Amino acid sequence: MARQSHGPDAGEKNQIAKTGTTTVGLTATDGVVLAADRRASLGGRFVANKDVSKIEQVHPTAAMTISGSVGDAQAVLRQLRAEASLYETRRGRPLSMDALARVTGDTLRGRPVTPVLGGVDDDGAHVYDLDGGGGVMEDAYASTGSGMQLAYGVLERQYDPDASVSEAVAVAANAVAAASERDTASGNGVLVARVTADGVATATYDDPAEVA
Amino acid sequence: MDGHEQTAYDRGVTVFSPDGRLYQVEYAREAVTRGQPVVGVTHGDGVVLAANGARRSPLQEPDSIEKLHAVDDHVGVATAGHVADARRLVDQARVTAQRERLRYGEPMAVEALAKSLADAVQETTQTGGARPFGAALLVAGVDENGPALYEVDPSGTPTAWRATAVGGDGTLIDHLETEYADELDESAAVDTALGAIRESTEADLSAVNLDIATVTADGYDALSLDERRDAVGS
Numbered sequence A: 001m002a003r004q005s006h007g008p009d010a011g012e013k014n015q016i017a018k019t020g021t022t023t024v025g026l027t028a029t030d031g032v033v034l035a036a037d038r039r040a041s042l043g044g045r046f047v048a049n050k051d052v053s054k055i056e057q058v059h060p061t062a063a064m065t066i067s068g069s070v071g072d073a074q075a076v077l078r079q080l081r082a083e084a085s086l087y088e089t090r091r092g093r094p095l096s097m098d099a100l101a102r103v104t105g106d107t108l109r110g111r112p113v114t115p116v117l118g119g120v121d122d123d124g125a126h127v128y129d130l131d132g133g134g135g136v137m138e139d140a141y142a143s144t145g146s147g148m149q150l151a152y153g154v155l156e157r158q159y160d161p162d163a164s165v166s167e168a169v170a171v172a173a174n175a176v177a178a179a180s181e182r183d184t185a186s187g188n189g190v191l192v193a194r195v196t197a198d199g200v201a202t203a204t205y206d207d208p209a210e211v212a
Numbered sequence B: 001m002d003g004h005e006q007t008a009y010d011r012g013v014t015v016f017s018p019d020g021r022l023y024q025v026e027y028a029r030e031a032v033t034r035g036q037p038v039v040g041v042t043h044g045d046g047v048v049l050a051a052n053g054a055r056r057s058p059l060q061e062p063d064s065i066e067k068l069h070a071v072d073d074h075v076g077v078a079t080a081g082h083v084a085d086a087r088r089l090v091d092q093a094r095v096t097a098q099r100e101r102l103r104y105g106e107p108m109a110v111e112a113l114a115k116s117l118a119d120a121v122q123e124t125t126q127t128g129g130a131r132p133f134g135a136a137l138l139v140a141g142v143d144e145n146g147p148a149l150y151e152v153d154p155s156g157t158p159t160a161w162r163a164t165a166v167g168g169d170g171t172l173i174d175h176l177e178t179e180y181a182d183e184l185d186e187s188a189a190v191d192t193a194l195g196a197i198r199e200s201t202e203a204d205l206s207a208v209n210l211d212i213a214t215v216t217a218d219g220y221d222a223l224s225l226d227e228r229r230d231a232v233g234s
Helices: A070-091 A097-108 A148-158 A165-182 B005-009 B023-033 B083-104 B110-123 B171-179 B186-199 B225-233
Strands: A023-028 A031-037 A040-042 A046-049 A055-059 A062-065 A116-121 A124-130 A136-139 A141-144 A190-196 A199-205 B038-043 B046-052 B068-072 B075-081 B135-143 B146-152 B158-160 B163-166 B210-216 B219-222
Touching (some): A023 A116, A023 A165, A031 A055, A031 A062, A055 A190, A055 A199, A062 A070, A062 A190, A097 A116, A097 A124, A097 B083, A116 A141, A124 A141, A136 A141, A148 A165, B023 B075, B023 B135, B038 B075, B038 B146, B038 B171, B046 B075, B046 B135, B046 B186, B068 B210, B075 B163, B075 B210, B083 B135, B110 B146, B110 B158, B135 B210, B146 B163, B171 B186, B186 B225, B210 B225
Antiparallel strands (some): A031 A190, A055 A062, A062 A116, A116 A124, A124 A136, B046 B210, B068 B075, B075 B135, B146 B158, B210 B219
16 A cells, blocks of 8 residues: 655655555455555655554445555545445345445546455355456455565465365465565555454454464 | 415425325325226235226227336336326336446345335425326335335335235225235236236226236246236136
């Protein structure tokens, strides 16, 4: 996640930063695990914040990681929460994950944000890879951000479709840890969200190795 | 005011009478009562809609008297009252159902669709210069909660029913209250619906003038003339 710079050194290329961050999402047998690093950067070269929350709950049983422009991401999160809440109040049932993903894609279109959306509904666990063009791609696991290639390397080797949420948490943390080692825009620990039919539980760790 | 108290209060739809009534809305309900009746009956697998659209002249094409309308794959609407007003609502239902698919990628729940139509109808009872819809709807469909049947009346009130009728007098609902049973199958539901229509008309039912449609998990299906002949004969 990168932030628009307002400082005296804010060069033009820093005004709309589009990279930075490592976020991952994995489906498990009983839910979804989302994980993200905690660094916010300016242009990927200056650590603007060392304790940023890049995973937010948007629905009773769904959460979203954010990477890209902080302001756009926060606006999308606020709008999604309102959409999901209004739908549930009016209809008496929460949005399904496919419907939530579609609304998210429509909300994202044209914004420099690439989230991973994960949640649980009557059909089970779902993870979606989203992009600022409005693209919505469901997958068993996904990663976005400047560290995604490093994270995918870990996910390709360690993802286990038969793992439970408590087992998948370690894989998610390993993916973020690998990216944090080599991607200058990722680091400062890891935020993990465990999403099950009971809701969303988040926890922060200063060292990815603490996650278990 | 000119001495005719009721005349004064029914000038505008937005004006309450001293005893809290909206005469224009009541007149709109009266327009529905004078319309030809439509009946909806839910059963284990879906909903049956039936209507009796008698022709003004034998020269009129029976198929052009539309009382039952497909709205989406899983929803149909039956209308009673002013045909022109009803057609507007049917189109609005179709657009609303498609907008739901665009927005969420899912078929619209029957309750949500009925409430959306009720909102549109209600707006005309509170807008200066507007005239209420002189039509009532039965919204029938099958969604993830199973079969559902809603009535939307000219005041904009949505109500869920196991079986009901709009248009015509109370004899249809009297019949349904007596004959409706919880464990109907589709053909029994058709018989129950036709029985109610039979109560409301002196003439024998004619398959040509009747409309019957079924909505199940497989979709909306308007019965052909041959199928309607079988249904009337049974």
